[in-house]
Amino acid sequence: MSDESSDTQETYKIGKYRDKIVNGPIIRTLLWLGAPPLLNQLIVVAYNVADVYWLSLYSEITVAVPRQAWPVIMLFQALINALTAACLSIVSQYIGAKNYRDASVSASRFFTLAFFSGMALSVTLLTVRGFIFTQMISTPPEILEDVMKYSGVIAFDIFFNYTALTYTTLLQSLGDTRRPAIVNSIAICVNTALDPLLVLGLGPFPRLGVIGASLTDVIGKIISTTTLACITRREYPDLKVGFTRDVDIKWIYLVLRIGLPILALGLMNSLAFLLQLRIVNLLGIVAATAYAIGFTIMDIVDAALWGLSGATGIMVGQNLGAENVERAKEVAYKSALLIAALTAIGACVVYPLRRSLADVFADDPCIITETDLFLQTLVPTLPFFGIFIVAMATGRGSGHTVFPTVVGMLRLWGIRIGLGYFLAFNLGMGSFGAWLAISLSNIVGGVVSMVWIKYGRWAEAVVRENRKE
Numbered sequence: 001m002s003d004e005s006s007d008t009q010e011t012y013k014i015g016k017y018r019d020k021i022v023n024g025p026i027i028r029t030l031l032w033l034g035a036p037p038l039l040n041q042l043i044v045v046a047y048n049v050a051d052v053y054w055l056s057l058y059s060e061i062t063v064a065v066p067r068q069a070w071p072v073i074m075l076f077q078a079l080i081n082a083l084t085a086a087c088l089s090i091v092s093q094y095i096g097a098k099n100y101r102d103a104s105v106s107a108s109r110f111f112t113l114a115f116f117s118g119m120a121l122s123v124t125l126l127t128v129r130g131f132i133f134t135q136m137i138s139t140p141p142e143i144l145e146d147v148m149k150y151s152g153v154i155a156f157d158i159f160f161n162y163t164a165l166t167y168t169t170l171l172q173s174l175g176d177t178r179r180p181a182i183v184n185s186i187a188i189c190v191n192t193a194l195d196p197l198l199v200l201g202l203g204p205f206p207r208l209g210v211i212g213a214s215l216t217d218v219i220g221k222i223i224s225t226t227t228l229a230c231i232t233r234r235e236y237p238d239l240k241v242g243f244t245r246d247v248d249i250k251w252i253y254l255v256l257r258i259g260l261p262i263l264a265l266g267l268m269n270s271l272a273f274l275l276q277l278r279i280v281n282l283l284g285i286v287a288a289t290a291y292a293i294g295f296t297i298m299d300i301v302d303a304a305l306w307g308l309s310g311a312t313g314i315m316v317g318q319n320l321g322a323e324n325v326e327r328a329k330e331v332a333y334k335s336a337l338l339i340a341a342l343t344a345i346g347a348c349v350v351y352p353l354r355r356s357l358a359d360v361f362a363d364d365p366c367i368i369t370e371t372d373l374f375l376q377t378l379v380p381t382l383p384f385f386g387i388f389i390v391a392m393a394t395g396r397g398s399g400h401t402v403f404p405t406v407v408g409m410l411r412l413w414g415i416r417i418g419l420g421y422f423l424a425f426n427l428g429m430g431s432f433g434a435w436l437a438i439s440l441s442n443i444v445g446g447v448v449s450m451v452w453i454k455y456g457r458w459a460e461a462v463v464r465e466n467r468k469e
Contacts, residue, residue, distance in 0.1 A: 017174060017175025017176065018095055018096060018098070018175065018318060018322075020032075020175070021033070021096075021175050021314065021315055021318045021319070022096060022318055022319050022322040022324055022327070026315075026327070026330060026331055026334055027334060027338065029311075029315065030308060030311050030312065030315065030331070030334070030335055030338065031308075031311075033175065033177050033310075033311035033314055033315065034177070034308035034309075034310065034311035035177075036177045036178040036180070036181030036182070037172075037177050037180070037181050037306075037308075037310050037311070038303065038308055039181060039185065040180075040181035040182075040184050040185045040188075041303045041306045042303050043184075043185045043188045043189065044184075044188055044303075045299045045300055045303045046192070047188045047191055047192045047195075048296060048299055049296055049299075049300070050192055050195060050196075051066065051195055051199075051213055052066070052292070052293065052296045052361055053360065053361060054195050054196045054199040054200060054213070055199060055209075055210065055213060056361045056362065057199075057200060058199055058200060058207075058209050058210075059209070060289070060362060060363060060364060060367070061142055061143055061285060061289055062143065062146055062209065062210060063289060063292050063293060063296075063361055063362075064140075064143055064285070064288045064289045064291070064292040065143055065146045065147050065150050065210050065213075066150065066210075066213065066292070067277075067288075067291060067292035067295060068133070068137070068139050068143065068147045068277065068288070068292075069147060069150055069151050069154055070273070071137070071270055071273035071274045071276075071277055072125070072129070072132055072133075072137075072151065072270075072274070073154060073158065074266070074269065074270040074273060075266075075267065075270030075271070075274070076121045076122075076124070076125050076158050077158060077161065077162075077266070078263055078266025078267045078269075078270055079117050079121065079263060079266070080114060080117070080118065080161070080162045080165050080166070081262055081263075081266045082259035082260070082262040082263035082266060083110055083113055083114055083117070083166070083255075083259060084110075084165050084166065084168075084169040085258060085259055085262040085396040085401065086110075086254070086255045086258040086259040086262075086399075087106070087107075087110045087166065087169045087170065087173065088169050088172065088173050088313050088314065088317060088396055088397065089258050089313075089317055089396055089397060089398070089399040089462060090106050090254065090255070090258070090399075090462075091103050091106055091107060091110075091169075091170060091173035091174075092173040092174075092313075092314055092317030092318050092321065092397065093317050093318070093320060093321035093399070093461055093462065094106065094321065095173060095174060095175070095318055095321065096317065096318035096319065096320065096321025096322040097321040097322065097461075100238065103173075103239070104238060104239050104240045105240075105244075105246065106251070107170050107239055107240065107241045108240055108241055108242050108243070108244040108246070109244060109246070109247050109251065110166055110169075110170070111163070111166050111167075111170075111241050111242065111243070111244075112242075112243050112244050112247075113247075114162045114163060114165070114166040115162065115163055115166075115243070117162060118158060118159040118160075118161070118162025118163060119159055121158060121159075121162075122155045122156060122158050122159035123155075125151065125154075125155040125158060126152065126155045129148065129151045129152070129155070130148065132274075133147050133148065133151070136274055136278070137274050137275075137277050137278045137281060138278055138281050138282065139281060140281055140284070140285045140288055142285055143285075146209065146210045147210075149209075149210055149211050149214075150210040150211070150213070150214045151214075153211060153214035153215055153217075153218060154214050154217065154218075156218050157214065157217045157218045157221055160218065160221035160222055160224075160225050161221050163225045163229075164184075164221050164224040164225040164228060167180070167225065167228035167229060167232055167241070168180040168184070168224075168228060170232065170239065170241065171228070171231070171232065171236075172310060172314055173314065173317070174236065174239070175314060175318070176235075177310070177311065177314070179228075179231050179235070180228060183223075183224055183227045183228055183231065184224050186223070186227075187219075187220035187221070187223040187224045187227075188220055190216075190219065190220060190223060191216040191217065191219065191220040194212075194216045194219065195212070195213065195216050197212075198211075198212025198213070198215060198216060199212040199213050200212075229241075254462065257399070257462070258396075258399045258401060258462065259401075261395075261401040261402045261404075261405035262396070262401050262405065264405060264409075265401075265404075265405040265408045265409060268408075268409050268412065268413065269408060269409075269412055272409075272412035272413055272416060272417055273412075275417050276412075276416055276417060276420065276434075276438075277291075279417075279420055279421055279424060279434055280431075280434060282425075283424065283430060283431050283434065286364070286366050286367055286370050287370060287431045287434075289362065289367050289370075289371075290358075290367055290370035290371040290373075290374050290431075291374065293358055293361045293362060293367070293371045294358075294371050294374035294375055294378065296361070297350065297354070297357050297358070297371075297375060298350075298375070298378060298379065298382065300346065300350060301343060301346035301347050301349075301350050301379060301382050302343055302346070302382055302385065302386065303346070305339045305342075305343055305385070305386040305389050305390070306389070308335065308338065308339055308342070309335070309339060309386075309389045309390055309392070309393040310393065311335070312331060312332060312335040312390055312393040312394060312397065313393040313394070313396045313397035314397065315328070315331045315335075315397070316328045316331055316332055316393070316394055316397030316398050317396075317397035317398065317399075319331060320397070320398055320459065320460070320461040321461055323461070325459045325460070326459075328397075328398070328459050329459050332390065332394040332453045333453055333454055335390050335393075335394075336386075336387050336390040336391070336449075336450060336453050339386040339387070339389070339390055340383040340384075340386050340387050340446075341383075342386075343382050343383045343385075343386040344382075344383040346382070347379050347380060347382050347383065350375075350379055351375070351376075351379050351380070354371075354372055354375035354376065354379065355368065355371075355372045357375075358371035358372055358375070370431060373431065373432060373435065374431075374435050377432070377435040377436055377438075377439050378435060378438055378439050378442070380439075381439045381440075381442035381443050381446075382442065383446070384442045384443045384445065384446025384447065385442040385445065385446060386446070387445075387446040387447075387449050387450050387453075388404075388407070388408070388411070388442070388445040388446050388449045390449070390453065391403075391404045391407070391449035391450075391452055391453055392404045392408070394453060394458060395458065398458045398459065398460070398461070398462070399461070399462030400457075400458040400460070400462075403452055403456060403458070404449065404452070407445055407448050407449060407452070408445070410444075411441040411442075411444055411445040412441065415437055415440050415441035415444060416437050416438055416441045419437045419440065420433065420434045420436075420437030420438065423436060423437055424437075
């Protein structure tokens with residue numbers, strides 16, 4: 001094949017979504033890019049709700065186990081969040097600039113870093129999880145044994161997730177959000193089917209409880225990783241993804257510039273959530289269980305923001321790469337308004353049903369009442385949280401991640417932790433003080449983020465070299 005025909009094939013395979021992203025109608029393109037991950041997120045939410053339901057049938061307080069492990073999982077996945085943020089920014093901007101060769105080189109570099117980082121962190125979690133749950137977050141003794149079992153299996157899930165997220169981000173950077181969403185949805189459907197069998201021990205399957213719930217997660221990640229790798233090789237043969245030693249200083253500097261703020265935010269967020277969970281645990285098993293059930297229900301409301309915010313990052317990145325600065329600004333602003341509106345609609349639907357929803361997962365009147373209080377306080381603030389997530393996506397797409405990172409740290413450490421502890425214990429407000437602080441952090445973060453999206457100086461590409469016209 002001649003060089004000319006090779007370039008044509010490369011342009012078609014890797015850049016086939018570019019024109020639509022940089023020139024198509026903004027809202028329609030946001031929905032086109034965001035609909036597949038949104039559908040995938042809805043399936044994830046359905047799975048999480050089902051997971052909590054099956055665990056509630058196994059044991060009512062066992063529903064708190066996954067939420068105990070969640071901030072620990074966040075801590076160990078902070079690095080992959082930073083790597084995928086840099087990956088999305090760099091690869092999408094290379095695609096926008098039609099520099100497909102460097103996009104391919106970066107893909108292998110990100111894959112190599114993700115694979116070995118995931119392996120090392122998986123082993124680390126297996127080693128230190130006992131200290132984390134007993135000393136750092138004071139897991140209630142009623143569920144400590146189950147938390148240790150659950151986290152032991154989830155350590156393997158973290159390793160496979162590092163690779164799966166890398167493939168997902170690479171495909172999304174090209175504008176292909178449909179295939180990752182389909183693959184991940186299929187994997188989650190398999191999880192959902194296996195969940196009651198392994199948790200409750202139906203039919204020939206053993207009754208594994210929390211081990212069964214975590215084991216299905218690992219199975220799903222293995223399915224996603226292998227399938228996404230095959231799709232990347234088959235559908236985008238010119239996007240070479242494999243192990244490489246070709247990592248130069250200039251590229252490392254760019255990754256650090258984009259990823260370090262995200263890594264810092266991820267680490268600080270995770271530690272903040274660990275401390276927040278410690279505050280909740282100090283309030284007792286009823287508050288800890290209500291906290292877990294409440295966030296499960298709120299996931300139903302904010303499914304739209306997790307599905308559509310990724311589309312914002314892709315469009316911002318490719319438009320800045322194509323030097324469409326004003327369009328990139330318009331994308332971020334309209335995305336913030338759209339996601340806030342959709343989240344508000346979800347909140348209006350869930351709010352009057354909050355007690356009935358809590359009753360699905362608990363029989364203890366104390367737990368139901370506490371969950372109702374949690375939802376009353378937090379659900380109305382979710383549109384503000386949606387705007388903050390759009391700001392994070394805008395920062396990742398543009399490569400300007402410092403300001404959203406600072407806002408994220410302040411809302412967690414200053415408001416959720418500092419103010420939350422003060423209200424709950426110093427002022428004697430108990431669990432309501434903790435829930436109120438979380439709500440205030442959403443409002444403050446959303447308002448400041450909207451101002452930054454509209455007036456901030458983020459609309460400048462970080463990738464400038466080696467453009468192909």
